[in-house]
Structure formats: C-alpha cells, structure tokens
Amino acid sequence: MRTEPTPRAVLAARKQFFLQGRAEGPLVASALSEPILRSWQRCAARGLDSAALPRLEPLTSRELREVSERHERLRRLCRPEIESLYADAMQTGCVVILTDDEGLILDALGHADFAARAAQVALRPGVFWGESSTGTNAVGTALVEGLPIAVHGGEHYYDPHGILSCSAAPIIDPYGRTVGALDLSGPAAVDHRHALGLVRLAVEQIEHRFFDEDFGGRRVLRFQADRALLGTAREGVLVFEDDRLVAASRTGLDLVGAGWSALGVLRAGELFEGLPRADSAAHVLRGPDGRELYCRLDPPAGPSGSTAGLRLPPPPRHEERPREEGPLLRPADRDMVARAVRMVEADVPVLIIGETGTGKEMVAHDIHRRTGRAGGPFVAVNCAAIPETLIEAELFGYEDGAFTGARRHGRKGLLREAEGGVLFLDEIGDMPLPLQSRLLRVLQEREVAPLGGGKPVKVDFALVCATHRDLRTLAEAGGFRSDLYFRVAHYTLELSPLRAFDDRAATIAHLWRRLVPDERLSLAPDCLDRLATYGWPGNFRQLAGTLRALAALADPFRPVGPDMLPPEIRGADTRATDWRTLASSSASLHSRAAPPESLDTLTVEAMRRMLDACGGNVSQAARRLGINRSTLYRRLLNA
Numbered sequence: 053m054r055t056e057p058t059p060r061a062v063l064a065a066r067k068q069f070f071l072q073g074r075a076e077g078p079l080v081a082s083a084l085s086e087p088i089l090r091s092w093q094r095c096a097a098r099g100l101d102s103a104a105l106p107r108l109e110p111l112t113s114r115e116l117r118e119v120s121e122r123h124e125r126l127r128r129l130c131r132p133e134i135e136s137l138y139a140d141a142m143q144t145g146c147v148v149i150l151t152d153d154e155g156l157i158l159d160a161l162g163h164a165d166f167a168a169r170a171a172q173v174a175l176r177p178g179v180f181w182g183e184s185s186t187g188t189n190a191v192g193t194a195l196v197e198g199l200p201i202a203v204h205g206g207e208h209y210y211d212p213h214g215i216l217s218c219s220a221a222p223i224i225d226p227y228g229r230t231v232g233a234l235d236l237s238g239p240a241a242v243d244h245r246h247a248l249g250l251v252r253l254a255v256e257q258i259e260h261r262f263f264d265e266d267f268g269g270r271r272v273l274r275f276q277a278d279r280a281l282l283g284t285a286r287e288g289v290l291v292f293e294d295d296r297l298v299a300a301s302r303t304g305l306d307l308v309g310a311g312w313s314a315l316g317v318l319r320a321g322e323l324f325e326g327l328p329r330a331d332s333a334a335h336v337l338r339g340p341d342g343r344e345l346y347c348r349l350d351p352p353a354g355p356s357g358s359t360a361g362l363r364l365p366p367p368p369r370h371e372e373r374p375r376e377e378g379p380l381l382r383p384a385d386r387d388m389v390a391r392a393v394r395m396v397e398a399d400v401p402v403l404i405i406g407e408t409g410t411g412k413e414m415v416a417h418d419i420h421r422r423t424g425r426a427g428g429p430f431v432a433v434n435c436a437a438i439p440e441t442l443i444e445a446e447l448f449g450y451e452d453g454a455f456t457g458a459r460r461h462g463r464k465g466l467l468r469e470a471e472g473g474v475l476f477l478d479e480i481g482d483m484p485l486p487l488q489s490r491l492l493r494v495l496q497e498r499e500v501a502p503l504g505g506g507k508p509v510k511v512d513f514a515l516v517c518a519t520h521r522d523l524r525t526l527a528e529a530g531g532f533r534s535d536l537y538f539r540v541a542h543y544t545l546e547l548s549p550l551r552a553f554d555d556r557a558a559t560i561a562h563l564w565r566r567l568v569p570d571e572r573l574s575l576a577p578d579c580l581d582r583l584a585t586y587g588w589p590g591n592f593r594q595l596a597g598t599l600r601a602l603a604a605l606a607d608p609f610r611p612v613g614p615d616m617l618p619p620e621i622r623g624a625d626t627r628a629t630d631w632r633t634l635a636s637s638s639a640s641l642h643s644r645a646a647p648p649e650s651l652d653t654l655t656v657e658a659m660r661r662m663l664d665a666c667g668g669n670v671s672q673a674a675r676r677l678g679i680n681r682s683t684l685y686r687r688l689l690n691a
C-alpha cells in the first residue's frame with residue numbers, strides 16, 4: 053500500500069516538477085500518486101501557471117440562484133448527507149461542499165473560521181473548482197478521474213491552494229452519468245485521515261437514494277451476497293425495462309461483474325436464471341459467477357408513489373453504442389446533443405440547424421426522450437407546412453366560435469398540447485412575422501391567450517426549434533424578429549451533413565443493419581465504397597431511402613453490388629439495373645429480353661408498361677398489378 057507522502061517530499065516534488073520542469077523526475081514519482089501526477093501533467097499541458105493566482109470568474113448571485121434551482125433535485129437528494137457531514141465538519145473545522153458535474157460549488161456548509169479562510173481561495177458557492185480552471189484539486193480531479201480522491205496541501209496545483217486539504221468523490225446517477233461531487237475540505241495543517249472514507253460513505257448513501265425514486269414501472273432488483281446488507285445502501289441495485297438492464301448502482305454492477313457500458317445491452321437472462329416475484333420477501337438468486345445472492349424485486353411504483361412529481365429521466369443513450377432508433381451522429385455532434393439535453397432540462401430553448409435530411413426532427417425527438425420531459429408530449433409543428441391563415445389558430449388555439457369555420461367547442465392549440473413536454477417548431481424561419489410577435493409574448497410571459505378573447509392560460513413546455521435557413525442573416529434582413537431570434541437561439545446545435553462524416557462507410561453500414569434486420573441481406577464492399585464516396589445532398593433521408601430500395605432489390609446471401617445503385621450514385625458506370633433505369637431505359641432491357649412469344653416476356657413487358665404508367669413509382673405499379681413490390685423488382689431485374 054502506498055504511504056502518505058510527507059509535506060517535505062511533496063515540496064521536493066513540486067520543485068522538481070515546476071522549477072526544474074522534470075515531470076518524470078524520481079522525487080515526483082515517489083511523492084505523488086498516479087492520479088495527482090496525471091492531473092499536474094494535464095494542468096501543465098493546459099498552460100496553467102502554478103505560481104499565479106487561479107483565474108476565477110464567480111457567478112453573480114442571480115446566476116447562482118438559477119443554477120441552484122436547476123440542481124434542486126441533486127441538492128435535495130444530498131441534503132441528509134450534507135447535514136450529517138456538517139456535524140463532523142463543525143468538530144474538525146472543515147466545510148462540506150456540493151458541486152455540480154463541472155465542479156461549480158452549489159453549497160458550502162461548515163465551520164465559520166475555516167469558511168472564512170476558504171473564502172480567501174474562493175472555496176465558496178458560485179465558483180468553479182473544475183480542474184481545467186482551478187488546477188489539481190479534490191473536486192475537479194475526482195470529476196476528471198471519475199474516482200474518489202484526496203488532495204492534501206502542496207498536491208494542489210496552484211500554490212495558494214496549499215493551505216487546503218480536500219477529499220471528494222464524484223456522484224454518479226443510476227444511468228452512469230456523473231451529476232456532481234461531494235467534498236470535505238479543511239486546513240492542510242490538520243490531519244483529515246478519515247475524510248475520504250466519510251465522503252465515500254456519504255456518496256454511497258446518496259447514490260442509493262436515487263433508487264427511492266419512481267422508475268416508471270421498470271423492475272428494480274436489490275441484491276447482496278450478505279443477507280444483512282439487503283435493504284441498506286450497501287446492497288446492489290439493477291433496474292430492468294422488460295428484460296433489458298437500463299439503470300444500476302455501482303455496487304450492483306460490481307456484484308455482477310459488469311460496467312456502465314452494460315446499460316441498454318445486458319439482459320436479465322444473461323445475469324440470472326430468472327427474476328423472482330415482485331414482493332417484499334427475500335429470495336435467493338444465483339449470480340453470473342454461480343454465487344448465491346439474496347434479492348428482492350420492488351413492486352412497480354404506482355402513479356401516487358411518494359416521489360410523484362419528480363421527473364427521473366429515461367435511461368440515457370450510451371454514446372459509444374447508439375441506440376437503435378436514435379440518430380447517427382458525428383462524435384462532436386453527439387456532444388452538442390448531450391449539451392442540448394441539459395439546456396432543455398434547464399428550460400433553455402435550443403435551435404437545431406442543418407441541411408435537409410440531417411435529422412433535425414429526429415434529434416429533437418431524441419432530446420425529448422433523454423430529458424425529464426420524456427413522460428410529457430412531443431408536439432411537432434412544421435411552420436412551413438401549415439397555411440398562414442391557420443397557423444395562428446393551430447398554435448394558440450381558439451375559443452368556441454372565434455372565427456368562421458372554427459370548431460364548435462374551440463381548440464386548445466398546439467402550444468397547450470405541449471404542456472409538460474417539448475414543443476418542436478420546425479422551419480421556424482418560415483413563421484409569419486405577426487405570429488412571431490405572438491410567440492415571443494408567449495415565451496416571455498409563459499402564458500397563452502386563445503383567439504377570440506379567452507383567458508390567458510399558463511403553459512409549461514420546453515422549446516426546440518429547427519431551420520435549414522440562416523436565421524441570423526434572416527433576422528438582420530428583417531425577415532425574422534431579432535428579439536425572437538435571441539430567445540430561440542440561446543443554444544444552437546448545428547448538425548453535420550452526411551458528407552462531413554469521417555467514417556461514412558461505417559455509418560452507412562450501421563444504418564443498413566438498422567434498416568435491414570434480415571442478416572441474409574448485405575452490401576458488397578465495392579457497393580459500400582460507392583455509397584461512401586457519394587455526396588448525399590439529401591443527407592440521411594436520401595440515404596435511408598436508397599438503402600431501403602436496395603434491400604428490396606437484394607437476394608438472400610447475394611451481396612448487393614454497385615450495379616444496383618442509381619446512376620448518380622454509381623457514377624460513370626452505366627450498366628444500370630436499378631428501378632429508375634428499369635422504368636426509363638426499356639430499350640436496353642429489350643435487347644436482353646427473351647423472344648417476344650414467351651409468357652415471361654409478356655409478363656415483364658406488362659410490368660414495365662405499368663411502371664412507366666405510374667411514373668416509375670414501384671409501390672403504385674405493384675399495387676395496380678396486384679403483386680408485391682419485391683416481386684416486381686425481382687422480375688424486372690431478372691428479365
């Protein structure tokens with residue numbers, strides 16, 4: 053076991069690292085633990101000057117209030133542990149600190165004497181203690197490393213922080229997301245040997261408390277090898293949706309030998325022989341390693357559960373393994389979408405921009421699914437598709453008899469239908485100007501007044517807008533209200549066109565598997581190459597359409613070759629056998645056809661004529677011929 057380095061050894065390591073620039077020096081290696089050394093190296097690589105004062109930009113009290121409100125749920129969950137650590141902090145002259153996932157201090161509670169000294173180094177609410185700005189410190193480094201960590205005196209990167217001794221642990225939610233950190237900090241001169249243990253225990257309790265919340269009918273399995281630990285924070289917890297593992301505690305994953313990447317992937321049957329009945333009795337299960345585990349399956353919480361009103365998000369998507377129905381994204385776009393989810397959680401409007409078919413609506417759906425508003429509606433309005441005369445009534449609703457043609461009992465309007473969920477305004481750039489003013493008022497006042505003089509009604513929805521137009525330029529040219537622009541474009545997420553994907557072939561292969569589950573059908577490598585080099589002006593929409601058409605043409609165990617691609621994708625190759633060519637170049641097919649007297653030829657001829665008559669629309673032609681589409685494709689191709 054590594055012994056604690058003496059302050060003198062740490063000082064020598066500092067000299068070697070900072071003054072002599074010897075990051076690998078022997079004194080450095082012997083005095084510092086690996087996480088601390090890694091952190092110093094990260095900070096040095098970032099150009100932080102250890103002798104300077106860290107640059108701090110505390111939030112204003114208003115900003116801090118807003119952030120605190122946003123983290124109300126976390127703060128509430130942590131309160132009992134903060135209070136019990138506070139009792140300890142009062143005795144040992146420490147402060148207890150809760151931060152968000154970026155190291156922003158939300159709460160600091162503790163001994164007044166030390167709190168005053170801590171404030172000198174800005175260890176107070178509203179200040180970021182993330183490692184990238186504040187250097188090596190327990191909170192920031194624990195968040196980066198994903199581990200509980202203690203940072204004593206001179207192990208801090210910045211010299212002025214040498215007066216501190218801090219112990220922190222990241223808080224991880226049931227979906228494997230780091231949501232904050234808990235820290236106990238005190239003067240460096242005092243021995244805080246037990247601080248890290250106390251913080252770890254407190255975080256274990258907090259993480260266990262996440263499972264008191266309503267998992268919306270999912271099955272919650274609690275288990276432990278030691279029966280006495282069942283029902284305590286030391287029990288493991290796994291949550292299953294149908295049979296699939298969707299959430300877990302760290303202990304739960306450790307007990308079955310899995311990691312966070314198992315979420316959304318592992319099935320109950322791969323871990324246990326079967327789950328017990330949902331009741332309060334303890335049952336015995338055999339774990340994956342054959343060990344006996346005592347367990348209990350919680351009965352699903354009803355709508356009137358004690359935690360009703362709390363919105364627990366659905367399982368997040370595990371980014372390295374895109375969920376089958378989610379959008380395929382470039383890594384940078386994935387990060388932007390993850391940030392957009394947090395914006396929507398904080399009721400900040402999100403604007404999605406991107407070329408047609410890049411998945412703006414799909415991403416909006418995905419954002420909705422990943423927020424606490426997933427249980428509420430997703431209401432999509434295409435501002436370009438609704439006639440200008442109707443859009444106002446559609447959006448804002450109307451009272452009984454508000455205008456000629458209005459429904460008898462009035463209409464609620466789409467804004468109110470989005471209550472509790474997400475309103476998606478697609479093609480917002482096409483919204484008529486007068487309506488923009490009304491929408492702006494709704495967003496400012498958070499209430500809707502229906503047409504016909506109805507009483508204003510409070511509304512609660514998160515707003516996601518999309519456009520393929522350059523909204524800023526449109527606003528500058530007067531085609532879009534600038535004040536509305538600034539309201540809806542607080543956070544802008546730009547989706548990449550398909551041609552900008554570095555791994556186009558892999559992306560296309562992935563989409564193929566998703567759209568074509570029949571494993572017997574496949575794309576030949578040279579076909580995939582052609583698909584990957586094409587420019588895809590219609591982006592994913594065009595690609596998905598093309599892949600579906602190729603699947604209809606494909607035969608089991610005969611990979612689809614490039615000859616089946618439409619000419620513009622196939623490039624110079626003119627040996628066309630795809631559906632469009634089938635409809636238009638009957639001459640070339642004629643030359644390959646069998647003698648005219650053959651029944652087969654007549655059939656194919658009839659098919660071809662029908663296809664021509666339907667303007668190349670295969671579905672329509674097949675319907676009118678009374679055969680299915682794949683038969684039509686196949687017969688024409690084999691002719």
Ligand SMILES: Nc1ncnc2c1ncn2[C@@H]1O[C@H](COP(=O)(O)OP(=O)(O)OP(=O)(O)O)[C@@H](O)[C@H]1O
Nearest residue numbers: 379380407408409410411412413414520592593596
């Ligand atoms: N990123 C993606 N991953 C997988 N499929 C996608 C993606 N983006 C789009 N698609 C496919 O393309 C179709 C169109 O997507 P969507 O309507 O979300 O695009 P859009 O950008 O909103 O288009 P438009 O601007 O024309 O309205 C979807 O139904 C889906 O089949």
